[in-house]
Amino acid sequence: MDNSSSPRNQYMPYLDGVRTIAIAGVLIAHFAYNRYWIISNPKWGELGVDLFFVLSGFLITQILLRYRDEISDQRGLAKYLRTFYGRRILRIFPIYYLTIGIAALLGYEPVRNYLIWFLTYTSNIALTLYNRPPFGAVNHFWSLAIEEQFYLFWPIIVFLIPKQKLHRTILAIITIGPISRMLPIFFGWSGTDAGLHTRLDVLGTGALLAFYWHNPSMYQQAKTLLRMGASISLPLVIFSLTDSLQPGIINSITTAILETAIALIAAVFIDIAAQPKPPRIFTILGWIPIQYIGKISYGIYVYHLFVRLLMPNMLQMFNLTPPPMGLVEVLLYGFVSILVASISWYVIERPINRLKDRLFSDKDVTTAPQIILYQTSNDKA
16 A cells, blocks of 8 residues: 555546446436346446445545644635535536426426426425325436535534544444334335435435545455455346345335445445456456446436436437337447537537636645555556
């Protein structure tokens, strides 16, 4: 392990490959649902979303910990809060509100009927209050709401909790997730698992990994514990993806802890992929097409259910026969989702990202120590 500082804001290219795996899980769940044995399992969607959540918790907390190292007074706190929120807003808001705005103007009922919930990033709360209303092509926006709610309070915790208490605070927050999902089982409450509190273990596991990266003296022991947890969790995740879990109270409990199991596996996967020289088996994550899909994955996530909604009508407009339900349809919807997201990236998102760097630059922020696990025979010991 090397505790020397890495170059400022070092880009971790394989993490774009991780995003590609995450969006693939979502597309499988939404496009191949009830089509083909294992990949028809909706748990693929949970796998993809939870991988996004862990990755988000990891990257966001890394940024916040670097900012925290630079804060010396209240003016510094205000500066870095402004930088953090400004950069997040310019990255996430534009295509989200563009999509919501167009859907509302066109009279799309799920958006029009619940517009205030989507405008305020609280559609996940509406899912619970209205017992999962038919949100159609914006049904998946609950996860974007959870991320925004997490971004809203997480910087305050990272910046204001004393350094010596932050580790225990993150661990305590992680426990909220599985407890929140289990309480309805034992008390017979109704509701959904779309609240922020039900995903704090997933986001928090990514944050915990970032904390260990930022504190190398704790990293080796933590790495061992994370991998032990991931090894124990793997059978549960496999069984859930193959529908091997049987109905009943045991199934309900295992389903409640499934998110935590996925989070542990995702954290180990991200930890390895983020290394400067990960194992060769991870090389596929560095392939240019894989990295590209990961780079535009946010757009794919926002638009893909609209593609599924509109494609049959678009084909009929050009007197084209919709493809038969099956693999061809899945591949077509996936390809068009990537195409739409690519247009969005070059026309909207990339120009705004450049504006983000001009308006809310963080070039003066130093980088936390880089963890190096794997060394080749040509590396210095």
